[in-house]
Amino acid sequence: NGEEFPVQPISSSEEILFENNFKPFFIKTGIKMLPGRKLMDVYLNEVFFAEDVADPTLYHITMILGKKLIGELNTQKLKEKVLALVDSGKYKKFHVKATLGSQRSYLALVPLRPWSYEKLLLSDQPTKKTLKEKLTVTKNSISNKFYWVKFNRNGTFSLFDKQRNVLFTNQHAFEDLGDRGDEYTFSAVKPDKARAVKVHRKLKTVGPLFAEIEQTMLLKVYAELSEDRTKRSGKAIIPVSTTFRFYRDLPRIDITITLTNTAKDHRLRICFPLPFESPTTKTSTHFGFIERQGEPVSLEEFAEQPSGIQPQKRFIRIEDPKTQAAFSLFNKGLPEVELVHKQKLALTLIRAVGFLSRQDFPERPMHAGPFLETPGAQELHKEYTFEYSLLIHAKEMPINETVNAAESFALPPVSYPFVNNTLVSKLQKPLISFKESMIKISSLRIRDNALTVLLYNIDQNPVELPITTVAKFQKCEEKTIEGVCKKTLTITNGNFNLKFKPFELKLLKIT
Template sequence: HRLLLKAWKLVLQNQAHDSIYGSGIDPVHDENEARFLQAIEIASNVAYEAARVVAERGGFQAPPNAVARIFVYNPLNIVRSDVATVIADVPEEAYEVVDERGRRAPVQIVKVFEEWGRRVRLSFIAHEVPPLGYKVFYLVPAKGESEVMVDEGTRIENEFFVVEADAERGGELRIEDKETGMRLEGVGVIVDEGDAGDEYNYSPPRERDVKVISTSFKARIKRIRGPVFSKLLIEYVLEIPARLEGQRRSSEKAGIPVVVEVTLYRGVRRVDIRVELENRAEDHRLRVRIPTGLRVDRSYADSHFYVIERRIEPPKGEGWVEQPPTTHPQLFWVCVTDGVRGVTVANRGLPEYEVRDENGAVIYLTLLRAVGWLSRGDLQTRRGHAGPPIPTPKAQCKRHFTFEYSLILHEKGWLESKSYIEARAFALPFLTMQLEARDGERSSHSIISVKPVELVVTALKKAEDSGWLVLRFYNISGEKVEGEVTLGFKAREVWLANLNEEPLERLEVEEGSIRVSVAPHKIVTLMLSPLPG
């Protein structure tokens, strides 16, 4: 608990006004990044050690040929089948996993590590992992060879989607939904624009903004097809202006190497995309373009305890100091829907999006902005300075980046289709761990279950001032919901509390369950006193 508190305080130190949204001098953000890295390391190690304690007792009667136990923890409050990836200290051979019911699932090797001894990264589909709980699988030798084919094909598919990449147009994607017939064209195109703004605001160059699109370049494509996933590896070099010269983009070019991975997993209704690039240019903005073909006038974005609806057309902003923004914040996802069909784009750490009407709604995800000033006074999008005019060369972001997002095509809206659940599943992957292959006492267990799915769990933690547990969730819908919380342990008391963790009302626990009525968009905090053991 003390270590988690330390990590939390490091994160809180980065919440200062000019720190959290990146409008400080370079040394401030050097310290921000160091704090975030420390917090990540502390939290990761605490999670690993806690999972290891739980996992030691997990399992069932081990198959005689088992080479490892694989512990899979699900951080969502739904029963979930999704891809699980684990680094295992086992030989590079063909494997399967088996669960307590004897069901087998294929395993596919993702990568072989030569460092610190030969280890492999394995992927498999972990079926029916309980909510806020774990399930144990045993890794066993496969009965046959795990057939993985590598070639120069440009098309992959699973039960739900067909994805094709156009090598002549920078690997531009065409996606077809097999169930609904919905098609997306021109997906995943990277758009580069000049950025004459500062750390506060984007602003295009006044004189000549050369827009560069990845479809202008040819790509090399490699296809990998196996029993768990199929993948397209798309590589090209994006040639863009090297910098601004005054208010013009330079004629000198900088080559940005780009690698795009497009992955379809068996049984998973998403198109997962990973972009790696080395930014070697200055004064520009990189975004990825996702045309939906939907005629809509608004978007829906995940935010804090709420889904916010925004109109695509901004207000006129007459007399405003700043032009009304067209880019907006998001947490895990953004969705556009016409009520019949929809496209939800999930992300891991990409907080800015824009939706434009370009003969249909087009979602733009911001990958990065590269600027050289804390504040400039010559922007087109804002009058005057927003802060001191201090050079910030590190804000040019000349380094290696990895970006991850996922496409979820669905019928109806985000709530009816429950695309928000799939988006959270992408953003919050399974936690996995390899253990020795021996018998265990319990094959799976749910710590806490919260139903229905409209109740989204945001925290399960130790209380600040006691040994009690705090469970927090909110109603993502606009309708009243009758909720049921099922405990995977015995509790002495359960109280309804406020956000300050102050008890308000004692709740009845009947056969391990608590019932609570949750008003539209309401946040609920429960405090639970577990019995020892």
């Protein structure tokens, strides 16, 4: 439709021949000695100049070299420009890099329609679009129109929600408890110890659309349980590297963490303390969400007492009953989460245990399976990468928007390059579409020239749904999960209607 979307580089792969930092005196001497464009067995084809984003006293000079002479480059003007930079006195050091070029990936934030293709044309021309909103970022802080974030010395951060004037402190804190349980049930052994040392941060990516802060640290934890499994003993160090991505136009914060487990008999969680208490949570399931009590109900007649630990698919949402504040946490494949004492959200990263089943711990004093040792379940010396994302938002935000945000994080779009061909126009029309936001598509597939769709209603109210399909379809069969036809509908000019009960699933075969 002709709308422009700015792009930002996110990663690159290049063959670097030389890279170092120099004081102004050495730069001035070196540039005077530049013989011309021929340097040993390569040619100087292009030079890029840039001030450093974080350090105003640092200047970057990147030289693009090649095996062949390409384009025109006036070396005399190049020398004059470098000498002028040195003589300005603004810069205390110069970062010089000589490279044979790079393969660079770029990111753009583009609105996409559901279940359809969007045609995007790549351009090497700079965008004419004026970016009014900006990211203000250093290695220790960041600010956009939604929030400001400030990192602490221990690796946690504080976040101030600008739209609701709420401060979230000590976010992204590690918790590590001993675990004398088994693969079925967690059994805590105190104390909690996860002390962060040698915490370092740097700006990984800075641009108009988003910024990334990379943080490394060492976590000091206990190494294992004592022989009688009642105490924690020994020392272990877990190396942790975390990348925080902050967007200019999204209130979401994406987090990628990589660590190597070096301890046994423990559970490692990442925690988000909340500035409010909430008695309930809304947690995603395969076909919607479930509202649960944060504190489990104790039942004396049960040998195994209920736990506050709960399963999730893609998100958990917690709301402040007194204000408009709300907090949602999304994940990719991290199914265990807990709201602790109504105001701390804890996401499990690692449970390292050595037995399939035991019966000698208070939470479940009987076997749940065979008494087998499982040393591989200690996950020792294995590197893991976890991905999750948080969203601070208004309590009044509909639950369907939480579902959409979680899926946008967990399910990136698929792209196909068209090099010598063009996209057929009919592919840009969705096979199926509807406007009702409370109805979601769980799966969509084409088999034997028929479209099979599984839909579900995430609303507690009935929903009437007008549906539009491509013109070729004429009939819709509503089937049971076993495949038995319940009802047949006629599709007229690509349109038909369905009625959903609260939280109902429907399996459709469209032909």
